[in-house]
Amino acid sequence: MAMAIRVFLLSLLFLSFTDHSFSLYEDQAGLMDWHQQYIGKVKHAVFHTQKTGKKRVVVSTEENVLASLDLRHGQIFWRRVLGANDAIDGVDIVLGKYVITLSSEGSILRAWSLPDGQMVWESFLQGSKPSKSLLSIPINLTVDKDNVILVFGKGCLHAVSSIDGVVLWKKDFSAESIEVQQIIQPLGNDKIYVVGFVGSSQFDVYQINAKNGELIKHTSAAFPDGFFGEVLSVSSDMLVSLDSTKSILVTINFQNGEISFKKTHISEFVEDHSGIVDILPSKLSGVFAVKINTLLVFIRVTAEGVLEVVDKINNAAAVSDALSFSEGQQAFALVEHVDGKVLLTLKCSHDWNNDLLKESVEVGHQRGLVHKVFINNYIRTDRSYGFRALIVMEDYSLLLLQQGATVWSREEGLASIVDVTVSELPVEKAGVSVAKVEQNLFEWLKGHILKLKGTLMLASSEDIAAIQGMRLKSSEKSKMTRDHNGFRKLLILLTRAGKLYALHTGDGRVVWSLLLPSLRKSGSCEHPTGLSVYQWQVPHHHAMDENPSVLVVGQCGPNSDASAVLSFVDTYTGKELNSLGLVHSVAQIIPLPFTDSTEQRLHLLVDTNKHAHLYPRTSEAIDIFQREFSNIYWYSVEADNGIIRGHVLNRNCIDEVVDEFCFDSRELWSIVFPSESEKIIATVTRKLNEVVHTQAKVVADQDVTYKYISKNLLFVATATPKASGEIGTATPEEASLVVYLINTVTGRILHRMAHYGSQGPVHAVFSENWVVYHYFNLRAHRYEMSVIEIYDQSRADNKDVWKLVFGKHNLTSPISLFSRPEVIVKSQSYYFTHSVKTIAVTSTAKGITSKQLLIGTIGDQVLALDKRYLDPRRSVNPTQAEREEGIIPLTDSLPIIPQSYVTHALKVENLRGIVTVPAKLESTTLAFAYGVDLFLTRMAPSRTYDSLTEDFSYALLLITIVALIAAIFVTWVLSERKELQDKWR
């Protein structure tokens, strides 16, 4: 037993040595890392500016975030991120203290405390039928002194108490075949009107008692022409819709339970009405807006249901809802783009010709068009009414406009990053001015004296604060030039809005941003989406006078057969160099390991017809390409059919037009997974730019094994189709997970292994010769992580020193993948407590430093786990030699050490991906995690063994040296003197 304790203590001691490889002290937070919080593209906004207290705006976004923003500065007061499947349908404020959200298609209603965002109550609303979800909060409707919230969702109308979320009454419409469109609650009335269509040609009105939910009256009327789209309520008893031909406006009057229709042909207002006709969903009270192509027509509805045109505006961008700002006065905002500026006009609903406000605001040309506008009023110092507008731009950014100026702006596009790449900064031009150094000399000295004080523990609390401030603000890290250690870089981020951002790794500021013209909606490209971004040109030879550039690949439309767009952007200036609208689609993009004389990387774009297109389209590129023609292989995964195919280039495309940059492909191999038992759920390859330092791995007893290192390995995980859903839907008997290691050149299955009773989701990472993957074990009811390591046996007999001396080894012979592989595979599984969102691995410049896994946990944090924990050679009792090698005794589960959270106290909400970038310093790597938030830090998986830490006091070293030299001189003089005295004695 004593032995067991000793072993345990020994292992504990060992662990304590290894685990602090990444952990930091409290005062180091924010030194090497930065964190930015975003909310995403705003869908709804509700202002809260009444009376006293902080002026705020509550917004809900497309990233399912509910946030309260400071109206003065745009900072986040609080923020709540709902789950991925919990999209917010409506937001409002009740009782002046609760924020009400309706989410999950009208089935979850929550109340949040307005000042701090704490959830007050939550109620699940039952319903059977999927339907439109509507949230409406009547102003003066009370039941037993309790304000009522009306919610329509899943085919049921609920009246919910605003105090505690109790359902007061419920009216089920799912039995009726009505498709509910609107819930109307006239002011000062206890009736609720539920209106909707039955089929497409019948209009129904249900009159319901607001106190108890009893049906008062049900009327319906047939409209033989049929309706198209949705209805818009213009006033409390008037609705507008389009008929099925989209050429007639129908006004529906349902006063006193009598339904009457009135048809007005659009051609009465506009001559040319061919094209897209839409009723804008803005609630403008008495007026509505119809968009006919680019023309916006405002139409007033009189009490008799007669329509009259108020105004026609061409190229208007957005219209807000009406806002009532004083007794019976209602206003709404209209936004237009006039010569690169945003023209904000506030119109009064009743008095059209009187503009309450007309302001022209410069918002910057990299933001695109205005997508949404929300308005709010305030009382100016001169007691007149003032208005502020919150606008959402094409690049998802959020701006507050007031008094003709942008008060604040938020770059919300960064909450929806699609792809990330890195670019180097410019090289520092020679010649730093001496004056600058002299000016800073005093500061420098002062800083060092402070630091010295800190190290000698003489510093007062103010001094410590000053030191901390100095460290955080160090101007070194935000310089716009390359540094010696390679910590300063540009992160190039492509966002869903089609905007490209360059962020400085030092402090996370936006260096430039570009709304890509080729990824904007245009006639030829209806629904452009950005796909990925690649390093196009990385100048090494001409680094001083040439700028690197990136390639952005997008496609026009949601399907992969849509035509592709390419855009080339200079990463120093942020200017688009060139853009190409392609005729072919893009299914795969393969950056080739060849560059031309201008150091442009060759890229192969494979379209859906399995034709490969070479870019750049130059004759030099084709020359380089022809040389390597027979060595280019690729694979494609058809996840729906369960087939993986291997391809090789064949010859030039045979088309009507001769295109020497287009190549046919030939199928070399295929793997067909039986559709009844296996479904592809994950495929992972190694990162193309990964560097491996050595193939040999020295194991215990001075033995050596050779890693099987091939860039052409593919990890595939398949699961039984039954078990590819959520955890809990399948029993352990019917679930199994099979993993494969496939050579993508020959299609050889190098390893195949089944985990019975396990299921996805599988998250995997492939590096060097190993794969680590995470899945759920149904039998053990736990998550597991497994590791597969693959070793090359064909080189295993090169251990003899004499063979190496006499050159009788095969280490330098070329490897052909067509040889029969001699590999051995080792694997091991461990339990892991967390569920995982993503896994990445650290990467360093030369690949010498040991690796850490970066695990994006369900709590939106990043956990660093040493790869040594996931070593298949771990055993219960490692021998002394194995211990020396660093093998950790076997445990059944992987440890989660709180200090090894890379994100320390922070969260990266909705974490989607982790990117690691090697710094020039071998020990260090940059890790960038993105989701709704962004987080970047610098990590040293084996500590910074190759440099001094940043807070190393050079001054102390210098002073010590000086002191020593002085001491030498003093003692020398003294000894001389003594000797002289001795001699005179």
Add this chain to the structure above:
Amino acid sequence: MKQTIKIRCELLLLLSLFISSSLAFQSDELLIEEEDLGSEGGFPDLAHIRSSSSPPPTRKRYSESDQDSKIQFSLEHAFGDSDFSPAGIFNARLKTWNHGAQTLTKLRFSRNDFSEVEKEKFQNLLKGDDFYRIRLASNVLSSPSPGREYVISSVKARCLPRESLDEHFVIHMEGVNILAVNYGAPGACPHPRQLKLPAKWSFKSHTVLKNSEQAPRAPVFSEDILGETAEGEVVPPPERSFWAKYWMYLIPLGLIVMNAITQAMNMPEEQGGGQAQQPGAAVQRGPTPAVRRR
């Protein structure tokens, strides 16, 4: 006709033998993980099989027994871009297990020799260093239909020729489905592929049938097991050699010794030189301590 009957009789005999044997130890038979079958054994009577069977390239199913049945499936090949044509027949037994799963066992392969036309095509492949492709249907049971998926594999033709044409199949199975076939030379295929014609235009085929293996389970620990293993760990660590133990002391010691030796060597020389210099030094410094002695 007569021939087929004969074959049938033989088959029945074989089958009955097999059934009886399989019934005897069926209960504890393990799933065969990897079977190396049909190597050179099938090779000498290749011609015989060809002449006797030479069937159309379809699968035939004999269901004489519920337990096992014999099936055939054909191998097809293509030269470069050409279409696929039959190249050989796999014979196997389909074994039905108690729990309903079916696996293939006793795989045998009979390879058709190249015809003259095919030889020529193959030589062209060798000259052009092009791919020789083969394929199998992805399901050994399903009837031939046009929309069926094939598993394809290919190899550079120059990898195959040795004395004869050596080939190696690894067929990855999942029940009755063929996931993939890996085709290539049985050994290495060194990279600068030399153009070499085979001495004999006949095939030497090796076939391996592979099923998926089970992944290692996560280790399960309980208190007592840990105690036991800890107890068992009392074995003393292996004795290491004297050098391995004390090298860190020996090396400095050696250095010191060497240093001492070199110093000892230099000593006499230095003394000579020192004496030569001493007068000058004495002049500078005045009387030496020895002289100074009163």
